[in-house]
Amino acid sequence: MSIPRNLTEIPERKEVPAELKWRLEDIYASDELWETDMAKLQKKLPELASFQGRLGASAQNLLEGLNLLNEIDEMTAKVSVYARMRKDEDNTDPKYQAMYERAASLAVQVMSSAAFIRPELLAVEEDVLEKYLAGNPELELYRQFIHNISRMRANTLSASEERIVAMAGEVGLAISAIFTMLNNADLKFASIVDEDGNTVELTKGRYIKFMQSPDRRVRKDAYDAMYSSYGALLNTIGSTYSASVKSDAFNARVRNYGSCLEAALDQNNIPVDVYSNLLEAVRSRLDLMHRYIALRKKALDLDKVHMYDIYAPIVPDIDWPVTYAEAKKTVCEGLAPLGDEYVAVLKKGLESGWVDVVENRGKTSGAYSWGEYGSHPFVLLNWQDNMDNMFTLAHEMGHAMHSHYSWATQPYVYSDYSIFLAEVASTANEVLLMKHLLGLTQDRARRMYLLNHLLEQFKGTLYRQTLFAEFEKATHEMFEAGKALTPDVFNDVYTKLNQDYYGDEIVLDDKIAIEWARIPHFYRAFYVYQYATGFSAAVALAEGILEHGAPATKRYIQFLSGGSSKYPIDLLAHAGVDMTSPDPIHRALDVFEKALEEMETYFGD
Numbered sequence: 001m002s003i004p005r006n007l008t009e010i011p012e013r014k015e016v017p018a019e020l021k022w023r024l025e026d027i028y029a030s031d032e033l034w035e036t037d038m039a040k041l042q043k044k045l046p047e048l049a050s051f052q053g054r055l056g057a058s059a060q061n062l063l064e065g066l067n068l069l070n071e072i073d074e075m076t077a078k079v080s081v082y083a084r085m086r087k088d089e090d091n092t093d094p095k096y097q098a099m100y101e102r103a104a105s106l107a108v109q110v111m112s113s114a115a116f117i118r119p120e121l122l123a124v125e126e127d128v129l130e131k132y133l134a135g136n137p138e139l140e141l142y143r144q145f146i147h148n149i150s151r152m153r154a155n156t157l158s159a160s161e162e163r164i165v166a167m168a169g170e171v172g173l174a175i176s177a178i179f180t181m182l183n184n185a186d187l188k189f190a191s192i193v194d195e196d197g198n199t200v201e202l203t204k205g206r207y208i209k210f211m212q213s214p215d216r217r218v219r220k221d222a223y224d225a226m227y228s229s230y231g232a233l234l235n236t237i238g239s240t241y242s243a244s245v246k247s248d249a250f251n252a253r254v255r256n257y258g259s260c261l262e263a264a265l266d267q268n269n270i271p272v273d274v275y276s277n278l279l280e281a282v283r284s285r286l287d288l289m290h291r292y293i294a295l296r297k298k299a300l301d302l303d304k305v306h307m308y309d310i311y312a313p314i315v316p317d318i319d320w321p322v323t324y325a326e327a328k329k330t331v332c333e334g335l336a337p338l339g340d341e342y343v344a345v346l347k348k349g350l351e352s353g354w355v356d357v358v359e360n361r362g363k364t365s366g367a368y369s370w371g372e373y374g375s376h377p378f379v380l381l382n383w384q385d386n387m388d389n390m391f392t393l394a395h396e397m398g399h400a401m402h403s404h405y406s407w408a409t410q411p412y413v414y415s416d417y418s419i420f421l422a423e424v425a426s427t428a429n430e431v432l433l434m435k436h437l438l439g440l441t442q443d444r445a446r447r448m449y450l451l452n453h454l455l456e457q458f459k460g461t462l463y464r465q466t467l468f469a470e471f472e473k474a475t476h477e478m479f480e481a482g483k484a485l486t487p488d489v490f491n492d493v494y495t496k497l498n499q500d501y502y503g504d505e506i507v508l509d510d511k512i513a514i515e516w517a518r519i520p521h522f523y524r525a526f527y528v529y530q531y532a533t534g535f536s537a538a539v540a541l542a543e544g545i546l547e548h549g550a551p552a553t554k555r556y557i558q559f560l561s562g563g564s565s566k567y568p569i570d571l572l573a574h575a576g577v578d579m580t581s582p583d584p585i586h587r588a589l590d591v592f593e594k595a596l597e598e599m600e601t602y603f604g605d
Contacts, residue, residue, distance in 0.1 A: 013090045013360045023353025024089075026375045027082045034082055034099070041075050041106060045113045048072060052116045056124035059132035063139050066413075069114055074373055074412050076110045079103050081372040088380060090362035115166075121149055122156050144565060145413055152266065155255040165254060172247035176523040179240050182233070183520060189229045192221040202226060204518075211311040223308035227511035230518050237517040238487035245479050248525045260476040264526035268420045269567045274579050275469065275529055281585035282466040282532070283500075288593050289463050290503030292455060295596070297505055299603050305505050307498070307512045310459075315452040318445050320387050324357060327390040331397065334436035335429060337545050339553050345404060346397060354400060355379045367392050369399035369426075373415050377403040391430055391453070398429035402560050410563035420530050420568040425560060427538035428545075430457070431591075435546060448602055451595050458592040461535045462585075467501050469529040471516060476525070490516050537577045539588035544576050552576060 028034045051065040083103040087096040124132075129146060133139050157165060189202035195215045200206070202225045210222035230237065245260075252263035262272055297305045299314035322330070328350050332343055349355070356363075359382040371377040377400035383389055402425035407415050434454055441447050474493050479485055491513035498512055521528045541559075544552040559575035569579055577584050 011358075011360050013362065016358055016360050020357040021353075022085070022356035022378045022380070024082060024085055024378070026353060027078065027372060031099070034079060037075055037079050038102065038106065041072065041079065041110075044068070044072050044075075045109060048113050052120070055117065055120040056128075059136040059139055062121075062124075062132055063136055063142075065117070066139075066142050066145070069117060070413055072110060072114070076107050078372045078374060080107055081370060085370065085378060085380075088364035089356070090360065091364060092362040118149055119156070119162055121146065122153055126150060126153070141411060142413065148269070148567075151269070155257060155263075155266065157255070165251070168250070172244075172251070175240060175244045175247055179237070179244075179520065179523055182237070182240070183518070187229055187233070190225040192218065192225055194218060208311065211308060212313060214312065214316075216309070216312075219308040219312060220306070223306075223509075224511065226518075227514055231511065231514055234487045234514055234517060238485075238490060241475075241490065241516070241522060242479075242485040244523050244525070245475055245485060248476060249479055259480060261473060261526055268418050270420060270569060271580055274533065274569070275473070275526070277580070277582040278466055278529055278532055278536075278585055279470055279473070281582035281589070282463065285586070285589045285593075286501060286503070288589060288596060289459070289501055290505065291600070292459065292596055293502050293505045295600055295603060304507045306507045307509050310502070310506075313452065315445070315448045318449050320446060320449065321385045322387055322390045323385050324383050324393075327393050330390060330436075331394045331429075331433060334394065334433035336436075337432060337549075337553065339550075339557065342401065342557065346401060349376065349397070349400060349404070355381060357381050357383045359383070367396050369396045369403065371400075371403055373407050373412050377401075377407075387449070387453075391433065394429040394433045395426040398426035401425060401429075405557065405560035406563035409561035410565055414563040414565040417563055418568045419527075421534065421571065423531060423534035424538045424541065424572075427461075427535050428542045428556075431539055431542035432545070435542070444602065448599065451599050454595050455592065455599065457535075458588075458595075462532050462588060462592070463501060465528045465531040465535075467497050468519065468521065469526070469532065470497055472522060472526055472528070487514075487517075533579060533585075536585045536588040537572055537579060539591055540577045540584040541575060543587060543591065 028037075048065075048068055051061065051068070054061055055065045056062060080103045083096065083099040087093070087100040090096070121129075129150060133143055133146070156162070189204075191199050191201045192210070194200045194210070195213060195218055202210070202222055207222055207226055211219055213219050213222075248260040248264070252258075252260045255263060257263035257266065259272075261275060265272060265275060293305055293310070296302075296309065296312075296314055300309060300312060302309060328347075332347055332350075335346060336343055354376060356379070363382065364380065365382060367379070367381050369377055369379045379393075379396045379400050381389070381393065381396070399422075402417060402421075406417055434450060437450055438447065441450060471494055474497075475485060475490065478489065478493075483489070494516045495508060495513045498506070498515075499508055516522065541552075541556055545556055555575045559571055562571040562574075565571075566574075572579055
């Protein structure tokens, strides 16, 4: 399907053809049915509250309470997803703005009403829980759910202490909120002169575009303007980040964890070795990143590589338009190694209301995959006819297919997958598509374009996110060791990491020392490492599928079908990737090295 010519201008929502829209009617046939469920959900909250104080009194009480919680959670997700995605169709529509706000408010009420579940379940002795499970076959459904809560018994406080910690948690959340407001509302940037001589105000959204400019003066001006703004507020941001680290330490200590890192990883039952293996494996292969920086120097014909040069494309833009119809066909062909069933479901999804394709006025920007258990996944795009958008389609359909298999296989309680696994299926799709395209492409310019895309993925996801992970680990360990946290300390740590990661070919401009001050993920401690581990796992899985065929594909489909029925590490291990070992990281870096070698030959001619 080609995008109609009359959609070359941004259309109103009503002007978009039905075949280019997702079909939210598959969730609710009408807004009136949504209203009916909102009313039903409101009435169920007192019913859930009636279990407070008696949830653990018997196996039957526990079963009935968890069944009701399950029902309420599923209904909450359904009304929330529908309202949010209707709003995303056109954010200027007041009707769906209001519906979204009402759904969000009701979701908070649900969370509050269910807050007693965890402490009351933990108040039941483990041997009693086992008796409940053994004596009531229907409770077996919740064994993993109960075990996941019960395993953190030693790190859970009494009900009154948990209440105090929850109240203190509002202070911790306020730290992140303060940074968010500072970063998104109060921070202002200077204007710069763009490639065409126009004076343009710098924004965070425009920053990467400027950093990818072929004009080095524009890159430097944007870089200087960005970090000068953060530098002017460095003491304030330093105090904010220091407070965030201290909040993490408080929560870890009060719950009897040995470190902030251990506390963060325990939420998904991830061994600390997984984090350590990532850092050690990437550090052992930093020579590859140093070679890539040297290649940039040669390709861009620079005397020295500055930090504002590391995003500039080393391959000139090429004319490679890709229509949506072509992209669908190519993505399905590229994902053929995942089997006939996978491709059949993929094709059906692409043709039956899963995807909202084109931009329209008021539509939410970017791309995502979302949905709810009782229907099918949905994908939001803002399609442009280029190669990057084809990779975005493959990526988001990877998320969608992960959800499809989990929802089709698991009961609701285990239908979702953890953040640790969230980027695996999407990235695996991108890797398979890349391999397919490289196998078809002999044109030198196009191969270089594809390889540059792949190398940049590794730089941005595996190397850069691991650098961030090292910074977080260092700053938290410094505080745990009793050392002061100041902007100068953060600057020193961050500068040294950049020197290590990018090597001697890079010029460490003074302003790179304060880049830490603009990274919002640092206020969600030990989160970013999952981008790097997920990327590595995806590369290893894709390589295994291409190398071993049907047996590896079968294990991969079982992985997609696992939801949260097992812990993330166990699901990946069954698929053939042991993230407690550094091997998947090295296997991914082998792919980076091979692509780098080919690019080096092109620029060596």
